[in-house]
Every structure is written in C-alpha cells, then in structure tokens.
Amino acid sequence: MTLLALGINHRTAAVEVREKVAFGPSQLDIALKELRALPRVREAAVLSTCNRTELYCVTDEAGERDVLDWLGRFHALPPEELLSCAYHYVDGEAARHLMRVAVGLDSMVLGEPQILGQIKDAYQAARTAKGLGGELERLFQHTFAVAKQVRTETSIGKNPVSVAYAAVSLASRIFDDFSKARALLIGAGETIELVARHLHEAGVKTITVANRTKERASQLAEEFNGQAISLDGIPVALEEADIVISSTAAPLPILGKGMVERALKRRRHRPVFMVDIAVPRDIEPEVSELGDVFLYTVDDLQEVIEENRRHRQVAANQAEALIESGVAHWFQERRIRSAGDVIREVRAKGDVLRNEAEQQALARLANGEAPEKVIQRLAHQLTNRLLHQPTLSLRSAAAQERQELLDAAAELLLGDDEREH
Template sequence: MSVFALGLNHTTAPVDLRGRFAFTLEQLAPTLLTFQQRVQPASAPASRAPEAAILSTCNRTELYCAAGPQLVRPAIEWLAGVGGVGADALKNHAYVLEGGEAARHAFRVASGLDSMVLGEPQILGQMKQAVREADVAGTLGTTLHQLFQRSFAVAKEVRTSTEIGSHSISMAAAAVRLAAQLFEDLREIKVLFVGAGEMIELAATHFAAKTPRQMVVANRTLERGEKLATRLGAEAMRLADLPARLHEFDAVISCTASTLPIIGLGAVERALKARKHRPMFMVDLAVPRDIEPEVARLSDIYLYTVDDLSALVQTAGEKRQAAVAQAEAIIETGVQSFVHWLDQRATVPLIQALQAQTDAWRETEIARARKLLAKGTDVEAVLDALSRGLTQKMLHGTLAELHGADSVQRQQLAGTVSRLFLRGEWTPELRTAAARAANDDDTSRS
C-alpha cells in the first residue's frame, strides 16, 4: 500500500472551479464514506477499503488516500463527478502526487509553505480538523494517521525553528490594506461582516484595530453572531435583514459556508442606488463565492476574492528565502523518514506470513514430540527429533532454491543466505558445504 494526494488549489484552479469542490465540515465524513463505497470493488472485504481524508479550505480541496496506484483513476473520476465536470477537465487543473511526493506536499501544506499567504498558521488547524473528521468517519487508518501526525510534527518544527511565520501577511490584514487604499480614513467607515467563523473573526479583529465608525456582524444564527459582536464591541443582525440594510455599509467582508451566493447582483444594485453611488468595498473570502461575480462589473463597486488578494500577501527578501530554505530542509528530513516507514510497512504481509508458517511448523513438531513422549520414547531422543524437525523445515526451502538455481543465481542466493543465516562472509568452505547440503536434500526428496 502506498499513498497519493489528489487535489486542486489556488495555483492550479480559479476560485469558481474550486468552489465546485468545496466541502463543509459536516459534509466531510459522509463524503469520505461515499468515496470508499464508490471506488472499492463490491467483492472486496471492508478491511481492505482505501484509507481516505479530505482537506477543504478556501484555497484548496485535497483528497489523501492510502491505497494502491490502481485507485488513482477512479479517485479522479469520483472527484470530477462531485464537481460536475469531466475527468479530463479536472486533470487540467488538478495534481496527483504519490509516495514521497505526496508526503512532501502534505508537510509543505501543514507548514504553510504551499499557502497563498506564506507561513500562515490557519492551515494547520484546518488540516487537524480534516483528520478528526476522517477519524470520526472511520476512514483514516494507520498509514494516513502516520502521514498526518508526521505532518503536524514537521509543521511544529518549522514554526519553532525558522522565521517562516514572521513573513506572513494574513488575508485579513491584506483586506484592511486594500480598504485603506480606497478610503481616506478607516475610522469614518461602516463595516459589515457576513458570517461568524474563524476567517471573519480574524478580519473583524484587524478592522477593529482601525476603530471604524461602526461594525456589524450578520449571521444566519443570530446567537453566534452576537457572541462575536460582543467580543468586538460591534452590533449583530440577522442575515435575513442584510438586503434591506446593505446600503448602510461602506465595506462588506463575507465568508460563510453557503453553497450558493448570499449577496446577489440585484441587492447590490439597490444598495448603490440608495447610497447615491458612493463606493462600496467588498471582499469575498468564501469558496464557493458568497457574492455573485457579476457584482464586480458595477461601477463604484470594488470587489475582491481570495485570488485577488494573492499579490498583496507575497513577500520577498533574503530573510524570507532563508526561512523557506530552512523549512524545506526540515520537510525533506521528514519525507525521508516517512518513506522509510512506508517501505517497512510493505514487508508487513511477508513478516506475518513467515510468522504464521513458523508457528504451523512449531505446532506440527510439538504434536509429534508429544506423541513420542506418550509412547515412552526417551526425552533426549524426543528433543533431538524436535530440533531436527524444525531445522529441516526451516532450511528445506532455502536448500531447494540453492539446488535448483543456475550458477549465477546460486552465487546471488548464496550471499543472501549467508547474510540471513550465517551473519558472516560467504567463504569457499561454506559454499562447498551448502552445495553438499543441497545435493543431500535433493537425494532425500528423490
């Protein structure tokens, strides 16, 4: 079993396409179970179901699997169906990473190196939540558990050992900077926050530092909106009241889990008319979109999406490059360790089969020894027969392979057998002894 990651992010797909593949937290567990059912052959036992986890944020949707490579194509077809696009169309905007490359990607994502905002800390919490949901669904498994726990450990080391986080400009801070370019004094504006999740809380905190004239939180659940509003010294209102009050606000920051836009073109047109076409600053941080994209075509509207903010959150300089290089070195060490662990896992079935075989041999010889003892055979003779029976069973296959191999194969086998059984160098004397033993074994079989 290996691992692969199938996904699309802010560098490979536009926001509207990413919106087709966005999942809420509540959707993750049932979606994972549906994925397992779709790609697993009906005849396969439940214990052989592929391990799976989904990470879905405003910047990315990624499916992580622990399964054989033959499941990559079915996974692509399944995800394409979820988004309502063709498999080939999805492949144009998606990436598939396997083995060590998948691990490297997961470690970079957790460390904030693959984010639109370099070093941003939110993604680590989002990844941990994705893992919890996969665990609840029962789709996590040993291999993915190892992958993600190692991702978290690498991310922690990156954040504590490098300055990667100090070069981060959050989306919320970028939104404030954009607003400051449009309005002369942010203390004179009224700001509406739509939603009450983590991203809105961050944005509201940044705007609150500029002490705007008024801040209002609109949320579908009024109680949750009131809790955030109380912490910020803001007002709360029902989301249903948004169309009637939209014209009151100079800036609108929206990020909800709605699958459909909640601020439409008509509502914004009416708001502009009531404002006598005073400009409105709007930021849509949601994926899928909260604000209809046609709104951006209106005069006096300055609408930005998460993709539009990318230019503002890019930093440069020697310190940034040094931090990235240091982080990449930490990640590479983690990748090599995980790949080694994965390679060891590949031998587990062989080890289990060997243990089962030796247990069977041991039980056979013990049963034979007990029968001899019951007949009154001397104990020393029984022990001698027991030991000989076990060693003959263990060596029989090896000697048979040595005898049946040609000269080149026998030389290679001889070296392997020497390492496994003799723990020493393959001397001419030992080679002669092995050849004699192989002939003896062949004679006994005939």
C-alpha cells in the same frame, strides 16, 4: 499498498472549477464512506477549503484513476474536466505534499496558519467516519509533528503579508504609542475586519466603524469595544480620527479634499494617517496635497508586503529543509513497519512448523519411543522444515545468477561473524 494524494488547488483550477468539487460539511460524511468503499481504497481522508480539494488515500496499485472517477461521479463532472487540472502524488511525494500544505508552503499566502487547522478538521472527520487505518493515521500525526517543528524553529508564520497588516505596519512608523491613537475604519468587509483586529492587537483602544449598513458596522465594532456609525457620520468622526483606513466597494470617493480640510481645521492641524485600500479609491487623491495628511494607497503597501514576503521566503527555505527531514523519517518508519510485517509472517510460519513437530514428538513419546531418539528426530525434522524453503530459493537464485540475493541471504541467515569463519 500505495499512499495517494489527489486533488486540485488555486494554482491548477479556476474558482469556478474549485466550487464544483468542494465538499460541504453536509456532504463530507457520505463522501468519506463512498470513497472508503471503493474496491481499491483501504483508507481515505478529504481536505476541502476555498483554495483546494484533496483526497488522501491508501490504495492498491493504480488506484488513482478509480479515485478520480469517483470524484467526478460524486460532483457530476466528467473525469476529463478534472484530468486537465488535477494533480496526484504517490508515497513519499504524497507525504511531502501534505507536509508542505500543512505549513502553508502551498498556500496562496505563503506561510498562512489557517490551513493547519483545516487539515486537523479533515483528519478528525476521517477518524469519525472510520476512514483512517494505520498508514494515514501515522502520516497525519507525523505531519502535525513536522508542522509544529516548522512553526517553532522558523519564522514562517511571522511578518504577515496581508494588505490589512501592511496598512497597520505603516501606521506604526508614524505613531509611537498606539494606545493614544483613535481609528476610523470605513467599510465592514473582511479586509477592514482584519485591519480592526491588527489595530486592536497593536494597542489601539478607540475604534469607530463607518459603513453603509450600520447593523454590519455594529457587529464588527462590538468585537473591539468600538462604536458604529453610518457613512453620514464620517465628517464628525474625522475630527477625532488620527488613523483613517478605508476599504469599500463604492464607485465614487467617500472622502473629498474639502471634507478632510474642514476636519483638519477643527483638529487644529493635528496630523492624520490615511490608507485607501479600495479600488476604485475611497479617498480623493487631492487629499494628499494637504500638509497634515499622510495618505497611502494600496500600491504604497506593496513595499511593506514585499519586504515581509522576503522574510517569509527565507523561513520557507528553512521549512523545506525540515520537511525533507520529516519525509526521510516517515520513509524510515514505513520501511521498519514493512520489515515488521515480514518478520511477523516468518515467525508465524516458524510457529506452525514448530507446533507440528512438537505434536509429532509428543505422540512418539506417548507411544513409548525413547526420549533421546524423539529429541534427535525432532531437531532433525525441525531444521529440515525451517530451511527447506530458503534452500529452494537459494538454489533458484544461484541458477539465475542473482548474486545480490545470495549475498543478502548470507547476511540474513549467517550474519557477518559466521561468514568470516
């Protein structure tokens, strides 16, 4: 049996292709059942996120083409279109890939933690759909253990590398005590939501959210016990704001030099920290000429992001070493399980031969044959039957000059102690 990982991700396929092969929640159950029903597929799990769609399967040899063809059929795409951007890994490489994905080493943002939760969801969905057998069950459990070890023993999840975190990190260089700072956030998209979360976690207690749609601003502000205003309310809010962070999709600047200058006068020139994350910019560049304003743009944040990324890269190298150890351990357990299957087959065959000899011996005793002769015949018969097949195989190996097989047989059947004598 072969462990297979097949998929596409943000590195191999454009978003237009990733959209086509993504599995929505309503599709997942039927997809797992169809995938599991393929003749060559024994076990299956599906991981589908905005950045990747991956299928983890236990298949017969050469089963990857069947899986790829099925993926194309399910999403009504020609296999050739998928071939150009799909990757596949087998056995140890497949296990290594899943572990790297789980700890964020294969993510767009190095070390991001959300992917582990998404893998756990994929695992649970596969279990519910009865797509997991012993092989994938053990792989996922082993992967979760390795991911936990990486998170515990490295700093892969620390030093965030998002623009939102970088903005708050810069603010911390100016404000010694965030609890006294008041923040004005302009916009209500994902970046501003992350900014609000980081500020709240840093200790900022007063957050005002300004947005073109006040309803959306209210939804975000309520999460952090803040207040919402429309864009028209910004001039008044500026008078109280110590931190201003803006990220909208407006085509023209929202904060002009005159508006900020008037607010500074009413603030009696208490300094204001401003970050303009938007492209095009929300804050006129001339605002930086004002003496009491610290204005940063998205380009200024790159230094913070790169510094944090360097820290994460060191942790990523440590994580790679832990994953290599995890893969080696997974391989070792797999080999032991494989040997267990052989042992069970050998013992089962031995039990059959023993039962046959035992029944024949009991029949002879019942017919009045002398117990001593029955035991002698039983011992002779059982020895011959147990050693018949190994003897034939040894002779065949000798005829073919397969010395390695002869040495292995001697070690297995005789052991080192007997061979020395």
